[in-house]
Amino acid sequence: MNKTQFVVRVALATLASFPTLAQSPVAYSWTNLPKIAQPVFRKDTISVLAYGAKPDGVTLNTKSINAAISACSQKGGGVVLVPSGIWMTGPIELKSNVNLHLKKSATLLFTTDKNQYALVEGVYEGKRAARNQSPISGINLTNVAITGQGIVDGNGDVWRAVNKGQLTDSQWQEKVASGGVLKDDGKVWYPSEQFKRATTENRSMLLAAGKAPQDFADMKDFLRPNLLVLTGCKKVLLEGVTFQNSPAWCLHPLMCQDLTIRNVTTKNPEYAHNGDGMDIESCKNFLIEGCTLDVGDDAICIKSGKDEEGRKRGMPTENGIIRNNIVYNGHGGFVVGSEMSGGARYIFVSNCTFMGTDKGLRFKSVRGRGGVVEHIYAKDIFMKDIAQEAIFFDMYYFVKFATDGERDERPVINEGTPVFRNMKFENIVCNGATKGVFIRGLPEMPIKNIEMDNLVLQADKGVELIDASDIRLTHTQLITKETKPVILVDNSHNLTFDAVQYDANTNLLFSITGERSQAIRVSHTDLTKAKTKAEFTKGAAEKQLIISQ
Template identity: 75%
Template structure:
């Protein structure tokens, strides 16, 4: 059996693990923009109760935890309605939501969570897709139905008292202010920690995972290290977040987990650039969701799709599916729209449109690694505008956080099992990027290439053009690449069944396409003026000239 035949057989075997075949759905079979998912909205009684009726005081000093939670509890027991937070500065500890309650923050209200960490109990939660001990989230709800946080107020998690920060992430005045605020420094003086307990846990690499029969109470000695996500809804139905500004989270900001019928509309999510794990929204194992009209400026991934991590995520087996993400703006963030890396339960049927990314590290970002498993498929993006992307505009990498050998060679062992991640069947169209390091980067696995991705009607202005490694059935149509460095415009490394139709590129580009790797085959270029390049094609590392066909004519 040849290597290529073996890879094909292993690919088919891996897909069979998920009940899939090597057949690729066409765009017509896969989706229709006119038949988007339907999301049910929560409905509430008009009855309204003010938190002041239960003794809450907006003096920026009084701890209002009891009053706010009593108001929510009372409202829910009476059949639900609106719990109103009037204008003012309200200090509180953890708020626990209840079914049929709309927590409404009036314009001018600031719900500020206390810096007294003793107010947050250690509880069972999740960290990056796995069961873990966490401090109680400032706002949480579990096993609820018909619940909302709305209004024009602000929810502030006071995250700075929870987070460590590196010296190189701050200006000198900011670093000086941080040291003067308390806390402790790492022995080399380059990292600030909130406490000695946090420092010890971080330096010693303590785990917060609930493994080996451990219970949340067993983690009391590292309590300060167990940073809470700001808002967590777990196993709920009909959840609405609308109009509110959520900011300054200790870890992830908004984390709906196993929620059905989720709407996040016109919210603002703000975290410092240096916020470790400062994600904006992590939509995990949710079904039927709408994210629209939101503005995010965060310290990690902005709008992120997740579904559990590794074996634990595969056992849960709940994909994130049937989602609409539209009319959103992302400023700072590690990625504008992101899938992974914790996607072991899979993701599918997600529609992204009319979004703008400005200054993010990456634009459309897909990431995973061997061992994750899961199938990510039927993702569609259109009408996406990007400006000043620091790295790649469109990015796939199945070697997330993998360190390569010093010779640059990747681990080529074609081991295929339930832990092999699958990324396939996607369509990206009408995408414009003004400024990036690389236009398109795709790096699959030799045993499981990134497959069947269609990119059409794009204009990408970047330092370099396109790089494809272990990619199969990648189709470019009507793509314009405006690059500063054009050796080559396109690199195809062990890529198969690549079609390039109607490519425009810089006049006098040094090399149009470089084909490398003995597994590269069936690459074609059509309706492209290849004569504009100083050198049209080159082959190396075992690639054969017959792997590339260039059709004459523009």
């Protein structure tokens, strides 16, 4: 087996260290947070200069850098030093007990020569797939790190397609002049004819039975790599470094244990397709703190495999601490899904700031995924200028509804039914969003047992609850532009609204619709400020709104 292959099957060797969803993990809490073991390295230092590397931005240093890493590991480990300079290189393979340390002003710049990246078996959105070898990778390692104050640059622009509308006129002209080909309508730039053909023919990169990576050679240019992929590793540290300009996802720890990402910056252009910042997939015991993200897709994202393949892997992402991070551009500040078929649990998010992300706290899935997502806790989250929803749950990810707008309401529960439950969000401030809270579950499996306490949400719209149950909204201020209604309830039950404040002269406080809307309790809330307290449609019964003081 080629040592550079991103062999997903390495998970089998470590599967025993991950409890299945049927087992009961430690009941972590804010006073009993998960413990993350840290790697330890010898102080012995090897410079890549000693192996012939040159920081001139021209010399291809792949062999030199990998030789230094291998020699360090074989001697028992230590530090491989990358001094200041621009170090052009092809794929780098990390080794156990090695800390790759980038000095300030050191840049690892990955070559635009795609022939340097072998076709390998990897993972694409939770499933086995043919990929180009990642610029940085490691498999089944123990004690491994990338530290320092340098930059890792994936040269991603040569890999990515881009829509004309995502660039300024001058940027588009520069892109066209750089080479590549255009879509027939002239509105999309592709890196190559091969990329264009694979896209327009909707070619799959998935490794079905009997398929090998080399079978995809005619679409190699389309198989964009993630910048860094660590598979089945233990005691991993990423600290201080800037990871930027990735061809696809930036950081992808897969089936790792005891992972720390500290004071890292991830940067991808806003137009970067699949330009996620961090995708923590099927990992156990992890800490993400002090990081800054400005990316083209989800920022900090929790995943655990996709559909049947993810369920068979059976590795939840669990026991995580995410704190003191800042997210600028991104499709979500903290995200779970949509590939979460192995589940996620006991994740604690605190003291994070989201500035201008599409969404804030984002949870997404769809029928067929399966998986259980529970025990997610967030507190002290501060958001500004959120383009869409501040708190968002949707079980219809990428689903096109029927032309009449009705949802598919077949009450079928099976192994592909996603379950999202048992979460608490507290001390959340959002200054600007289209919606404060949006929760949409499935008729057969509502989003359930979500507690939200001490929220101040300034948004165009307030709260929408669709196919949800056991939702508690307490001590919350809703400052909304639209006041008809402030709170929409659609086929949801066992809801509690306690000490909710809203704007004076509101036209309609509650719109309650659907015969499954039941047991809606309102307390310690001044209803006199609303011109109309509530309206009931589509079978909703007025008696189901229970008011007390």
